[in-house]
Amino acid sequence: MTRQPAFTRFSYQHADGVSRSPLRIWFTGTSLLIAMATTAVLASAFAAVLLAVPLMAWLATPRQLLVGPRYLLCGNTIVYFGNVKRMTLSPALGKLRLECTSGTAFVLERRRFPRSTRTAENLLKHKTNRFERLSAMVIERVHAASANAVLITA
Amino acid sequence: MHPQDLQHTARTVECFLNALRLEDGPARTELEETLVLWLVDTARLEDDHLIYEACAISCYSRGHVTAYYEVPLARLEKTLWCSARKLSEIDGPTFSQHAQLVMRGTGGLVLTLPKTSNKAIKA
Numbered sequence: 001m002t003r004q005p006a007f008t009r010f011s012y013q014h015a016d017g018v019s020r021s022p023l024r025i026w027f028t029g030t031s032l033l034i035a036m037a038t039t040a041v042l043a044s045a046f047a048a049v050l051l052a053v054p055l056m057a058w059l060a061t062p063r064q065l066l067v068g069p070r071y072l073l074c075g076n077t078i079v080y081f082g083n084v085k086r087m088t089l090s091p092a093l094g095k096l097r098l099e100c101t102s103g104t105a106f107v108l109e110r111r112r113f114p115r116s117t118r119t120a121e122n123l124l125k126h127k128t129n130r131f132e133r134l135s136a137m138v139i140e141r142v143h144a145a146s147a148n149a150v151l152i153t154a
Numbered sequence: 155m156h157p158q159d160l161q162h163t164a165r166t167v168e169c170f171l172n173a174l175r176l177e178d179g180p181a182r183t184e185l186e187e188t189l190v191l192w193l194v195d196t197a198r199l200e201d202d203h204l205i206y207e208a209c210a211i212s213c214y215s216r217g218h219v220t221a222y223y224e225v226p227l228a229r230l231e232k233t234l235w236c237s238a239r240k241l242s243e244i245d246g247p248t249f250s251q252h253a254q255l256v257m258r259g260t261g262g263l264v265l266t267l268p269k270t271s272n273k274a275i276k277a
Binding site (some may be wrong): 019066070071073076078080081082083100101102145146148 | 159164179187190
């Protein structure tokens, strides 16, 4: 088959499960084996600390939202831009609701963008910037794919 | 279902409909979403698949047709098979006469998105 279309990836803390790459699964398995073998041989508390490596590798799997030319993927949800009939943007609440012709809806939420700064005053600014950037991209692609889609700003 | 499975299935179905030379537009995306969600449904078995034959797509689950969609705008005279992960042309006469799947691969198929006219988007 042809190559995957170019997706723009955003870190996004969706509530669905994550998919781990084969490389991550291999690394986790290998580091777990090494950590267990080292712990068994040395029998020390220090060796047991090595068990944190596979644990971190397993838990640190990024959650992402992918925006492609024709659809977006977020966890177990797929939204085709051509199927969106109404978009409701709430800048104050930080939400973009996409309603599809099938009756399903997807809500993009500002609060689900990950924390990328330690200072509280910059946190909202960073999340807002990412939300605005992604919202603008989604709205543009919906308008390009579905001429009848309505944008409502709440 | 993992997100990566959904991504892979979405890409497979996209190529499947591209091979039929269906132009992008509301009619196609509605069908595309329906087919993707059918394939990634947790009730599906590994052998469940889609068959395109004579301007119609049939959803086969446990060997029986559970859904059927006419695609009069399809411009392909071959018979196609598509699962959640793979796509292939199959031998049409063998399938219709003996219900057997003889895979021929994707060699003769055009899998890129057909050029979309403005008329199709505004429909």
